[in-house]
Amino acid sequence: MERRLDQDLNRIRQSLLRMAGTVEEMVARATQALLDRNAELQREVVRQDREVDQMEIDIDEACHSVLSRKQPAAGDLRFLVAVMKINSDLERIGDSAVNIAHSVEPLLAQAPLPTRVDLPLLSQRVQEMVRDSLNAFVRRDARLASAVLASDDEVDGLYRQIFRELLTAMIEDPTTVTRALHLLLIARNFERIADHATNVAEDVIYFVEGKDVRHPSAETR
Amino acid sequence: MERRLDQDLNRIRQSLLRMAGTVEEMVARATQALLDRNAELQREVVRQDREVDQMEIDIDEACHSVLSRKQPAAGDLRFLVAVMKINSDLERIGDSAVNIAHSVEPLLAQAPLPTRVDLPLLSQRVQEMVRDSLNAFVRRDARLASAVLASDDEVDGLYRQIFRELLTAMIEDPTTVTRALHLLLIARNFERIADHATNVAEDVIYFVEGKDVRHPSAETR
Numbered sequence: 001m002e003r004r005l006d007q008d009l010n011r012i013r014q015s016l017l018r019m020a021g022t023v024e025e026m027v028a029r030a031t032q033a034l035l036d037r038n039a040e041l042q043r044e045v046v047r048q049d050r051e052v053d054q055m056e057i058d059i060d061e062a063c064h065s066v067l068s069r070k071q072p073a074a075g076d077l078r079f080l081v082a083v084m085k086i087n088s089d090l091e092r093i094g095d096s097a098v099n100i101a102h103s104v105e106p107l108l109a110q111a112p113l114p115t116r117v118d119l120p121l122l123s124q125r126v127q128e129m130v131r132d133s134l135n136a137f138v139r140r141d142a143r144l145a146s147a148v149l150a151s152d153d154e155v156d157g158l159y160r161q162i163f164r165e166l167l168t169a170m171i172e173d174p175t176t177v178t179r180a181l182h183l184l185l186i187a188r189n190f191e192r193i194a195d196h197a198t199n200v201a202e203d204v205i206y207f208v209e210g211k212d213v214r215h216p217s218a219e220t221r
Numbered sequence: 222m223e224r225r226l227d228q229d230l231n232r233i234r235q236s237l238l239r240m241a242g243t244v245e246e247m248v249a250r251a252t253q254a255l256l257d258r259n260a261e262l263q264r265e266v267v268r269q270d271r272e273v274d275q276m277e278i279d280i281d282e283a284c285h286s287v288l289s290r291k292q293p294a295a296g297d298l299r300f301l302v303a304v305m306k307i308n309s310d311l312e313r314i315g316d317s318a319v320n321i322a323h324s325v326e327p328l329l330a331q332a333p334l335p336t337r338v339d340l341p342l343l344s345q346r347v348q349e350m351v352r353d354s355l356n357a358f359v360r361r362d363a364r365l366a367s368a369v370l371a372s373d374d375e376v377d378g379l380y381r382q383i384f385r386e387l388l389t390a391m392i393e394d395p396t397t398v399t400r401a402l403h404l405l406l407i408a409r410n411f412e413r414i415a416d417h418a419t420n421v422a423e424d425v426i427y428f429v430e431g432k433d434v435r436h437p438s439a440e441t442r
Contacts (some may be wrong), residue, residue: 057435064302071292081285083304088309168389170398176392177398184402188409213279 004015005070012062016083016090017178019055020134022048023090026097027130027193029145031123033104034186042077045101052094059087074210076092080209086137089196089203092139093130096189103182103189113179122158125151126190129197136201155194156175162187226291230300237304237311240276242354243269244311247318248351248414254343256324257396266284268320272314272399276303280308307358309415310424314351317410317417324403324410326356334400336390338364340408342363346376347411350418357422363429369422373415 025104026045033041063080066072072080135147166180166187202214247266254262284301287293293301350372357366387401387408424436 053435064298067288067302068295068298074289077285077289080289084302084305085309090304146383167399167402170402171395173397174392178388181391181405182386183404188406214274 005066005072007074007093008062008066008070011031012059012066012080012083015055015059015062016087017134019052019059019087019090022052022055023033023097024127024130024134026052026094027123027127030097030104031101031120031127032054032112033101034107035120037104037108037133039105039108040197042101042104045097046059046185049094049098056087056091060084061094063087074113077112078207078210082203085203086200090201093196096193099189100186105177105183110179113169113176115165115180115182115221117162117165117183117187118158119162119183119190122155122162122187122190125155125158126194126197129155129194130200131195133200140204140208142205145201145204145208149198152198155191158172159187159191225291225295226287229283229287229291230297233280233287233301234410235285235319236276236280238355238359240273240280240308240311240334243273243276243317244318245348245351247273247315247356248321248344248348251318251321251325252341254322256341258325260326260329263322263325266318270319273312275422277308277312281305299428299431303358303424304381304419305342306424307421310420314414316416317414319408321407324407328372328400328403329421330368330399334390334397334404336386336397336401338386338404338408339379340404340406340411343376343379343408343411346372346379347415347418350376350415350423354418354421354425357425358428361425361429363426366422366429370419373419376412376415380408383408 026048030045032038033045062129063084067080129148132144132151133148135141136148163184166184169176170180205211247269250262250269251266253259254266263387284305307380350369353372354369356362358370384405387405390397391401426432
């Protein structure tokens with residue numbers, strides 16, 4: 001018979017994955033709202049954020065409840081700590097998706113920029129990082145989590161390239177300033193989502209291997 | 222005689238306050254680096270970030286260790302959970318201070334903008350929020366923590382005003398674009414620091430009163 005604690009942990013795991021599914025959908029919809037200039041999708045993202053906020057509270061409460069009622073041992077404890085951290089990162093990914101959706105709003109009625117910046121590629125890479133970090137959690141796959149850490153450099157490079165292109169557009173043609181600025185804030189939010197996916201991947205490695213891989217520079221000083 | 226657990230908790234509390242002191246100094250120095258166009262202070266902020274990264278790891282490990290070795294009861298458990306969350310927010314405040322310091326770099330050799338935007342006021346309000354949220358933690362003062370939540374609206378208003386002023390400057394005078402953009406990213410990072418101070422204040426209320434005040438809209442749906 002399954003331990004009662006295992007049932008509790010499994011329920012928490014399922015809640016976290018449900019939240020992850022919603023958050024991934026929010027990022028995909030915010031991207032689609034931008035590409036299609038779609039106001040309906042944009043509102044949907046804002047609506048989902050309220051669901052995610054409630055999920056975050058519920059998952060945190062479930063973790064506290066298990067921590068205070070049972071005495072989870074090393075592995076279960078690492079799992080709960082990882083869940084609480086991933087929970088917080090997922091909620092912030094949702095917030096970034098909302099920020100993107102809000103930045104889409106002033107763009108809805110405007111013509112695309114003359115400069116083409118590769119926001120679709122940035123969004124795609126970032127969504128892959130989010131998906132891989134969550135798959136790594138589900139499969140307890142530290143190697144996949146490490147691959148996510150490596151992807152963050154590519155995303156940073158894409159972001160810097162988009163930043164330069166938008167800056168050039170703004171300087172060369174002042175009529176692009178407002179639009180370019182909103183696109184830049186959107187790019188910035190994708191880059192932040194990648195940072196949160198990186199945090200999730202680090203938490204997975206801690207959970208699977210019991211070691212902390214954050215801030216490698218801090219460790220080698 | 223003091224309980225052994227109390228000694229552990231007290232050591233963790235002291236470590237967190239030491240980290241908080243360093244992070245507050247980073248924000249103050251990043252601001253001063255901007256106002257004085259001071260490259261030395263800017264480098265100092267980057268150096269301190271490595272210390273803060275290590276402090277975050279050490280505090281997390283100390284919390285895990287107490288959680289796994291002792292069975293902390295309700296109040297102590299809430300304290301430890303609050304510390305782990307505040308720890309994470311402090312580290313991210315440090316990251317934002319580093320982002321500000323990095324944005325100062327390209328401004329060092331440039332003339333100030335013709336438009337005057339009130340970044341000093343924004344920074345001052347944000348630093349007050351950080352300080353008050355930490356004082357609320359030290360004094361277990363839920364009322365002070367609530368006041369921090371209220372301040373966040375003022376900071377959001379200041380940020381939006383600065384955003385509009387810089388946007389206007391960029392549109393009216395393309396030679397300001399690069400500088401205005403860096404100032405905008407700086408303002409955005411101050412606004413994020415305020416969000417983290419808000420998170421800390423929410424954690425303090427949870428810790429003191431045992432209730433979750435995050436996402437009020439989620440609760441009243």
